[in-house]
Each structure stands twice: as structure tokens, then as C-alpha cells.
Amino acid sequence: MKLRMDKLGKPKHDRLPEKLQDTMHKAVRLEWVTIGFVSVTIILVGIVAGQSQAMRSAWVEDMLSLVPPVAFLIASRIIRIAANRKQPYGYHRAIAIGHQAAAMALLIMGGLLVYESISALIKQEKPPIGVIVLFGHDIWMGWLMITIMAITAIPMVILGRMKLRLAKELHDKLLYADADMAKADWGTAAATIVGVLGIGLGFWWADSIAALVISVSIVKDGITNIKAAVSGLSDARATRYDNSAFHPLTYDAEKLARETGWVLQARARIRDQGHIFHTEMFVVPVSDYVPTLEETGHLRNQIEELDWKLQDTVVAVVEELDNQQVPPSDENQAESGTG
Missing domain, CATH: 3.30.300.30 (ANL, C-terminal domain)
Structure with missing residues (x-):
């Protein structure tokens, strides 16, 4: 969405207080860092994924993890537009709309991945993992997959924990959803590693099971966040930033x-x-x-x-x-x- 800078004003009621402007700027910077890191991760995982269903599911989840930060960056611009006769309550609902869009993306893609994982199990697909020659030595591709998954999971967990604190200060449910997903990224990495090791040990079904675990996790995130977003958009009673209880x-x-x-x-x-x-x-x-x-x-x-x-x-x-x-x-x- 293109916003004209001359429309960005400082309305009396629907802006963040000055003490939280720095917090918002930190959150924006973290989201840009997240987008950059995830983009690199998508490229690396895509290169080594091969025919592993678990790696493909992890790759799709990485692409989906771009949706919340992009939605947050767009919403952070929209909320600066001054309230007017057309939007008398201001534009802060952009946060909730971005939250719902991210949740829908998670639910739809998660559902498709669940279908693919179950189909692979029924068809008893046995994904091969080949060998690559590096520096004159034959290296099993599975080791590269495991290494990349392990290395890329750690920064996401760190970023997630950093964003959780900012989400609490800003009362930002979209940022919280993004942070919570990033913080739990180690689960996706662990499931993928187990699936790849299973293939190496001859358990062909381990890959599809791992993919199914990842897919169900994506669906769960989608359902949880849709409930939270719809609750806010339908004018339900205000809750805490993490939807854990009614707001005091x-x-x-x-x-x-x-x-x-x-x-x-x-x-x-x-x-x-x-x-x-x-x-x-x-x-x-x-x-x-x-x-x-x-x-x-x-x-x-x-x-x-x-x-x-x-x-x-x-x-x-x-x-x-x-x-x-x-x-x-x-x-x-x-x-x-x-x-």
C-alpha cells in the first residue's frame, strides 16, 4: 500500500506517546533484520532441501514467517495517518487487520502442508538424499541440511525473545504473534533434523512424520492467531497483548x-x-x-x-x-x- 507522506499527521488521540516512539522504532528495526535473515535462510534451505518433505515444509514455513513482519511494517505506517471523518477512530485497527492476514496465511498453507505430508505417508514415498562433493570429499547432503537448520534456528529464537519484550510494551498483538512464532522456530528445526536423520537411518516414514509435525504446528499457530485477531476486530472485551486474560x-x-x-x-x-x-x-x-x-x-x-x-x-x-x-x-x- 502506498501512503503519501503529506497525509501522515499527528492526531490528538491515535498516536503512540513519545516515550514509546523509540520502542516502535526498535520493533521496526528488528522486523527489517528478521526479513533480511529469513530471506537468507529461505535461499539456503531451498538450495539443500532436495526431495525431503520435512525440508520443504520448513522452507514453506520460513516463507510464511515473512508475512507477520511485512504486515507489521505496513501497519506501522498506516497507524500514523490522522483520524478523519471517514475513519473517526483512527487507523490503529491496521494492527489487527495485519494480524488476521498473517494468521490466514498460516492456516491455509499449514493445511496444504498437512495434506501433502499425509499423502506422502499413504503413498509411502521414500525421499532420496544424495551425496555432494566438497573439496574433493563425498559428503552426505543430510549433514548440510542438519547444519543449516541448526544454525538458522538460533538467531530466530533470539529475535523472537527480543520482540516479545517490545510487543508487551507496545501492546502489539501482531508483533507478539510474530515473536511467538520466531521463538518457537527451534521446534521446526528439531523436527526437520529428526526427519533427515531418520531417512539416513533407513526410516523412510520419519521424513513425512517430521513434515506432518511441522505442518500441524503451522496450523495451530494459524488457528490461535485467527481467534485472537477476530476477537479484536469484532469488538470483544479488551485483552492483554498475549490474549492470556482480559485486560485489567x-x-x-x-x-x-x-x-x-x-x-x-x-x-x-x-x-x-x-x-x-x-x-x-x-x-x-x-x-x-x-x-x-x-x-x-x-x-x-x-x-x-x-x-x-x-x-x-x-x-x-x-x-x-x-x-x-x-x-x-x-x-x-x-x-x-x-x-
Whole structure:
């Protein structure tokens, strides 16, 4: 996608705070490093893959591992576009869209690889691994395959761990998915090595089994990330960057609102826009009290000061809380006496 530089602005609500700009720049640099390293890996693995099903599966997985960093780099540009009348919530959802695109690529290609692996097992295909002459010596190609898989797996694990920390700071689920896949790359390398060694020992089925293990791993990554991406895009309750639990900011914001002197009840709807949250805080004032604009504005500012992700907050004063409009959560089920 081509973005005109004159359209890139600094909107009030949908930009990262200055303290996280350096973190974003680090993440962008790591993604470029990842793309460069994976590109070299694809070439090396493609050269030595031969007819090994496990090596071919590893090669395809390497190509798929380019999708998340490329999607992240594109999304990191799109989110800088200022909110406008056409996109009033800004463009941070580009992160979730990139997440879903990467997950779909993983699921589709993983499914195809599972089919190929099972077909190879049924047909009892026996992939030959030949010999290459290097410096006047005959060397079994399997040793080259094993060496390349072992060497290329280590940097990916390191890159994955580095990106995990940045994903947490940025609340970036696309970056987290990329980091989690890279961190687990050793599993693909190990399965491939076992499959190649199996062929060398005469176990023809070891190669297809290894390929099947790799393929199932790809499918699992695809399903896990599709669930997470769809949840965000469908305005489900905001969760942590790794989708391990509901995000505590919902509870924190509601607690702060309820502790405000003129508020009787409070309940929030918080949607995850990508990096930031859009918050709608519904408050019921104490009996016969009409809060001033200054009081509602102060409450809004207090909520936004809780965390940098709460940049876009609206406080709505209502007569009662409507359970259809703003359903109660487990934390505030007890206080939902009306509506």
C-alpha cells in the first residue's frame, strides 16, 4: 500500500506517546533484520532441501514467517495517518487487520502442508538424499541440511525473545504473534533434523512424520492467531497483548469512576483499537445531582491518566445502566442493581 507522506499527521488521540516512539522504532528495526535473515535462510534451505518433505515444509514455513513482519511494517505506517471523518477512530485497527492476514496465511498453507505430508505417508514415498562433493570429499547432503537448520534456528529464537519484550510494551498483538512464532522456530528445526536423520537411518516414514509435525504446528499457530485477531476486530472485551486474560484496565477505569464523589454507578465499554483503547464510560450520578462539564471532563482526564492506552475516552452521564447497552462484567455484577 502506498501512503503519501503529506497525509501522515499527528492526531490528538491515535498516536503512540513519545516515550514509546523509540520502542516502535526498535520493533521496526528488528522486523527489517528478521526479513533480511529469513530471506537468507529461505535461499539456503531451498538450495539443500532436495526431495525431503520435512525440508520443504520448513522452507514453506520460513516463507510464511515473512508475512507477520511485512504486515507489521505496513501497519506501522498506516497507524500514523490522522483520524478523519471517514475513519473517526483512527487507523490503529491496521494492527489487527495485519494480524488476521498473517494468521490466514498460516492456516491455509499449514493445511496444504498437512495434506501433502499425509499423502506422502499413504503413498509411502521414500525421499532420496544424495551425496555432494566438497573439496574433493563425498559428503552426505543430510549433514548440510542438519547444519543449516541448526544454525538458522538460533538467531530466530533470539529475535523472537527480543520482540516479545517490545510487543508487551507496545501492546502489539501482531508483533507478539510474530515473536511467538520466531521463538518457537527451534521446534521446526528439531523436527526437520529428526526427519533427515531418520531417512539416513533407513526410516523412510520419519521424513513425512517430521513434515506432518511441522505442518500441524503451522496450523495451530494459524488457528490461535485467527481467534485472537477476530476477537479484536469484532469488538470483544479488551485483552492483554498475549490474549492470556482480559485486560485489567477495564476494571481499573470502572473502579476509578466509582470512587468519584458524584458517581453512584459506573460501567465501561472498552474496545481494543490496536495499540490504544477506545473507552466509553457510562456513569449514573448520585440522586438528583447534575454533574458539570468540568466534573465530567476531569473524570475523563483521570481515566486517560491511568495508562497511555486509554487515550480516547468518552464519559456519558445516564439515568441508569442498561445491561443491553453496557453488559456487566464479573467484577461489577454485584453493583448492577438497576437497568
